[in-house]
Amino acid sequence: MGCRGRRTARKLWRRLPSAYRQAWCYTDLWEAYTGVVPRRQHLAGYGRGTTNHIERFNATLRARIGRLVRKSLSFSRSQKLLDASIKLFLHDYNATKHPR
Incomplete structure (x- = not known):
C-alpha cells in the first residue's frame, strides 16, 4: 500500500524475503523501480509477457x-x-x- 514513488519501492524491497530479492524482477517501466531493484536482476518492459x-x-x-x-x-x-x-x-x- 502506498504511492508508487521510490520511497515506497524501497520500503517494499526491504520487506521482501531475502530469497525473493535474489530472483529476477519483471516490472513495467515505472521510474521508481530503477533505483531500487538491482540492475543485474531487473527486467523492465512491456509486450514480452513478463508481467x-x-x-x-x-x-x-x-x-x-x-x-x-x-x-x-x-x-x-x-x-x-x-x-x-x-x-x-x-x-x-x-x-x-x-x-x-
Whole structure:
C-alpha cells in the first residue's frame, strides 16, 4: 500500500524475503523501480509477457474487492480497514487455491 514513488519501492524491497530479492524482477517501466531493484536482476518492459501473471492477479483483486475500484461504491473508513480486507482476501485466496 502506498504511492508508487521510490520511497515506497524501497520500503517494499526491504520487506521482501531475502530469497525473493535474489530472483529476477519483471516490472513495467515505472521510474521508481530503477533505483531500487538491482540492475543485474531487473527486467523492465512491456509486450514480452513478463508481467502478465501479476497483472492478472491485480485484475482479480479489483474484481473481488470492490474497495479497490471506486470509492463511491465501496470504501474503507481507514487505511487499517482496507489493509485488513486485503489480507483477509489473500488468506482466503491462498487457502482455496493452494490448500495444504
